[in-house]
Amino acid sequence: MRISAIAHEAPTIDEVETDPDADAVAVDGGEDPARLEALAGRMNRIVIRFPTFKDGRGFSLAARLREHAGYEGELQAAGDILPDQARHLIRVGFDAAAPDELTPAWERAATRPVRVYQPTGVDARSAAAERAQAGRARKVASLNVLFKDASPEEVLRHALADKSLGRIAALSSFGVESAVLLHLIAEIDANAPVLFLETGRHFPQTLQYKDALIERLALTNVIDLAPTPAELARHDAGGDLWRRDPDKCCDIRKVRPLSEQLRGLDALITGRKRVHGAERAQLERFELVDGVIRVNPLAEWSYEEIEEHARLHELPQHPLREMGYLSVGCWTCTEPAKTRDDPRSGRWSGSEKTECGIHGKPPEPELETSLS
Amino acid sequence: MYKYDAIDRALVDERVEEFRDQVSRRLSGELSEDQFKPLRLMNGVYLQLHAYMLRVAIPYGVLSAKQLRALADIARRYDRGYGHFTTRQNIQFNWPSLIDIPEILERLADVEMHAIQTSGNCIRNTTMDPFAGAAADEVEDPRPWCELIRQWSTLHPEFTYLPRKFKIAVTGAPSDRAAIRAHDIGLRVVRNDEGETGFEVFAGGGLGRTPRIGVKLTDFVDGRDLLAYLTSILRVYNLAGRRDNLYKARIKILVESMGADAFRDEVEATFAQLRGGVHLTPREEIDRIRSFFPPPLAPANDVAEGSAPSRPGFNRWLLRNVAAHKVNGLASAIISLKPIGGSPGDATADQMDAVAALAEKYAGGEIRVTKEQNLVLPHVPRGYLPKLYDALFDIGLATPNAGEATDIVSCPGLDYCNLANARSIPVAQAISHRLSADGLSDQAGDLTIKISGCINACGHHHIADIGLLGVDKRGEEHYQLTLGGSGTEDAAIGQIVGPGLSGENVPEAVARVVAAYLELRISASEKFSQTLRRTGSEPFKEAVYAH
Amino acid sequence: MMVITANRLNDGRVVYRAESGAWTRALEEAQRFADEVAACSALKSAEADAGAAVGPYLIETDEGAPSGKKIVRETIRLSGPSAGTTKLSVQDANHV
Secondary structure (H helix, E strand, O other), X not given: OEEOOOXXXXXXXXXXHHOOOOOEEEEEOOOOHHHHXXXXXXXXXXEEEEOOOOOOHHHHHHHHHHHOOOOOOEEEEEEOOOHHHHHHHHHHOOOEEEEOOOOOHHHHXXXXXXXXXXXXXXXXXXXXXXXXHHHXXXXXXXXXXXXXXXXXXXXXXXXXXXXXXXXXXXEOOOOOOHHHHHHHHHHHOOOOOEEEEOXXXXXXXXXXXHHHHHHHHOOOOEEEEXXXXXXXXXXXXXXXXXXXXXXXXXXXXXXXXXXXXXXXXXXXXXXXXXXXXXXXXXXXXEEEEOOEEEEXXXXXXXXXXXXXXXXXXXOOOOOOHHHXXXXXXXXXXEOOOOEOOEHHHHEOOOOOOOOOOOOOOOOOOOOOOOOO | OOOOOHHHHHHHHHHHHHHHHHHHHHHOOOOOHHHHHHHHHOOOEEEOOOOEEEEEEOHHXXXXXXXXXXXXXXXXXHOOOEEEEOOOOOEEEOOXXXXXXXXXXXXXXXXXXXXXXXXXXXXXXXXEOOOOOOOOOOOOXXXXXXXXXXXXXXXXXXXXXXXXXXXXXXXOOOOOOOOHHHOOEEEEXXXXXXXXXXXXXXXXXXXXXXXXXXXXXXXXXXXXXXXXXXXXXXXXXXXXXXXXXXXXXXXXXXHHHHOHHHHHHHHHHHHHHHOOOOOOOOHHHHHHHHOOOOOOOOOOHHHHHOOOOOOOOHHHHHHHHEEEOOOOOEEXXXXXXXXXXXXXXXXXXXXXXXXXXXXHHHOOOEEEEOOOOOEEEEEEEHHHHXXXXXXXXXXXXXXXXXXXXXXXXXXXXXXXXXXXXXXXHHHHHHHHHHHHHOOHHHHHOEOOEEEXXXXXXXXXXXXXXXXXXXXXXXXEEEEEEEEOOEOOOOOEOOXXXXXXXXXXXXXXXXHHHHHHHHHHOOOOOOOXXXXXXXXXXXXXXXXXXXX | OEEEEEEEOOOOOEEEEOOOOOEEOOHXXXXXXXXXXXXXXXXXXXXXXXXXXXXXEEEEEEOOEEXXXXXXXXXXHHHOOOOOOOOOOHHHHXXX
C-alpha cells in the first residue's frame, strides 16, 4: 500500500456527476454505495475519507467497489485511520492511504498480512483455501506414488468407476489424438461428462469428427462449453481478437468457460502427454492446477502406443490428420505441424505462444503447462 | 473438539505479540488512553471499578479439560483464585494487572484460546446450544459450523469497526437453547429435501435498551454459502447501520427502520453478488472441521450398569440436572454454578480443576459453558452418574437446581462493572435464600429469573419468566420487575408490571410472584409463561404491589 | 468535601490523589477539597498526568467516607465487592 502524507485532491461526487470528463472522486465512507458505483466505471482514482477511525463504513464501501462494481483503479483511504487498521484496509481493496497522522508505525504496517482466515473480494487467500490446497497437493503426491506403474485403464477406473476423486469430467479437443482417451473412458463409463470447448472457430472437420466419435463410442454426455454472447460482444465484437490479441481470445473462448465449469468439479481428465514436449515434458499422471486435480492417464504414452491402440480398436481418424495436422485447435490459429517430432508446432505458429492457458499458469513467470 | 493447525496458531500468536507491543507502548506513554482503549477492548481488556477485567472467549461455549485447567491456573496465578462464567458463555477474570495480560494471553494461546473480539464493535464469540452434539432433538451437530464462523469472524478486515457489537447464535435443534432470536443473527441448522445441510436465518434480534425479537430472512441457505450470506448481512449493516447514536446502532434498529422486507431485499441483492465466489467454503474445509467433532460413542456394557450413590440427594439431582442424550446409555449432566446464596456463575480455581478432572474421568474430557452460567458435561455414561454426583457433592457443585427459580442468571452488576447502575449479585443471593427457605423454588419447578444491573441487559432479564433490571433512582438502587419473557422457540420480551422496587423489597416481591404462580397454575405441568398468558399479569401485579 | 480518584495504569487498582500529586491506595491520605474551583484545577493537573492513572474524576466524601449520589459505587470501589465470591461451605452450596 502506498502511504502518503497528503490525500489526493479530487472533486466531490456532486461535481463528478455533472462533469463527464472527471476521472477521480473523493467521498466520505458514508456515501451511498449505489451512487458511487454508478460512476466507478469511469474513475481512475477514488478517495474514501474516514471521519473517525471507529467509523468502519469505508471498509464496506471499498469492498463493494472492488467486489460488486469491479472497480480496478486506485483506491485511497484518507482521514483518521490508524496503522493498526492498515492490514484491514489492504485486504478490502485499498491500495493507497493518506492518514491524518503519519506516524513511523505506518511504515511497518503497510504490507499485506501473511496469514489470513477469510477471503475478500481482492484477496482470495484464506485459511480454508490454503488447507484445502495443501490437502489436495498431498493427495496428488500420493496418487502419483500409488499409480506409478499403473496402466491408463487403471488410472481411469480409479477416477471414473470408483469416483474416488470426487466430481470429475474429461476434457477433449476432439483433435487428432483424442480418440484413444475417449475410447478408454467409454469402455469404463460412456456416460462420463466430456467437456468440449466450443470456441466457434473449429474446423468443420473437427466438428464432423466429434459427431463421428460420439456415435462410434456411444458417448452420452458430451457437453459444449461456449463463451457467453455478452463476453463475445464486449471483447470481440469485430471477430478479429485472435489476430489482435491471441491470449485474450483464448481467455474468453477457452479459459473462462472452462474455469466456470471447473468450479463445480474436483478433478479433470486430460489427454496431455509428455511427448508433446515443451511445458509437458515433465507431466505427471496427477497434478494440481488451480485447486483442481488434473488426471493425465496417457502422460507417459508414446505416439507408437497411441497409434497402436487406435489401430487395435479400429478408432476413426481425424480428417485433418492426413493433411499433416498433428495438433488441431481453432482454424484461425492452427497450421499443419512443422515436424513430426513437434506435433504442436503448428499451433500459434509464428508466435511465442505455445499454450492457450486452460492448463493453468502455476510457477511465474512463464506458463507451465497447456492444452492438447 | 477442534484443534488448531499451524495457521490458527500463527494467527493467535501474532495477535499476542501485537498486544504485548501495544501494552508496552501504552505503559511508555507512546499511546494515550484514548488510542489504547479500542485496542485493548479488541483483546477483551476492560477497565472496571476495581481493576482491569479480562474477558476470555470460550469458543461457542466449548472447553476441554486442559483448557479449563489453564483457566484455573490463570485464576490462581494472576487473579484472586476464581473466575466468572458469563451469559455469553465466556469467562471473566476480575483482577488481572495490565502488565500481566500479555503473559496471560500467551498462556491462553498455549491451550488454543484467546480473548480476541470479546469486546468492541466487532463480531463477538458465537453463542451455541450447550447440548450440541448431545441433544436428543438435534438435526445436526452445530459445532463445526460455529468453528467455521469463529475463523471467518476472527480479525475480519471489513467488520472490525461496525456501528456496534455483533452477536451470532447457532442451534442445531428445533428447540432453541441458544436464544437465536435474541441475537443480531440467529442460525438454525436445517436439511433440505436433498439432505444437504443449510441454515434458517434470523436477524435483528437483541436485548439491551431496545429489546427485539429477530425476523426471519430466509428458510434455507446452503452451508457452503453460509459465509457469503453472513458477509452480505454484515455488509448491509456496516454501511447502513446508525453511527450517530450509540443506543440506535445495533442491527435490530436498522432492520426495524428499514422494515424486514426491505432489509431482506438488500441482503439478497448483496448475496446474489457474493454467492459462489471466493466466499464459497471448500467442501474439504467443512469435512476437515467436521472430523474434529466425531459423534459420541455408546458406553461399554460394564459402564452402563453403574453403582449406587453414597451422598444424599442423588434422585433430585438426576431429575433436575440430567438431560436426555441422543446416544443410548449417555446423558448430559448440568453442573450448577448457582449454590444457594452464591455468586451466580463464579467458580473457584479448585472447582475448575476438579471439574476438569471429573470431565476426563467420566465424560470424555469435554465441558460446555451455558448462557445460564452453568457448566455441562455433555457425554456422561449413565452408569457413571452416581459416582459423578458423589464427586460433585464433595466439591460443592451438586446443587440440584438447574432450570429452577434459584438457578438465577446475573450479570456482575455494580460490584464489579463500570456500566452498572445497581448491584445484581447480592440481589440474586438474597432471592436465592428466600426462595429456597420455604421450598418455593422446589415446588415451582422450571422457572427462570434473570437480573441485569443496567439497561445493557447482560443478565438477559428481558427473556426471563421473572426479570429484574437495576436502575439508579436518585442515588438509590431500584429494580424494575418484568414478567413473561422467553428466550426459547416461543421468544418473547418480558413486560414491566409496575413501579420499581427498592433492593430490600425485591426478594419478597419475587417470592410473592412465585407463590402466586403456584396458586394460579392449573397443574404442575403448566409453565409460568402459560399461566401468565392465561390469567394476564393482573393477579401477579396484585401479589407484588397490593401489600 | 471532594477527592480525586482514578484507576492505576499498570494494574487498574483504585487510587486517590494525595496533596503531593502522588496517587495513593488509601482514601485517608487523599487531598480533600472544600472548594470546587480548587478541586477542578487539581483534576486538570491529574488529567495531564495520564502516565500513572487512568480516567481521574471527582467524588464526594463525608468524614473520610464516600457520600452523595454515587455512595454505593464509591463505597464498593473503596472496599471491594459487597458480594461474596464463592466462599460458601460445601453443605450450604449443595443445599442439603
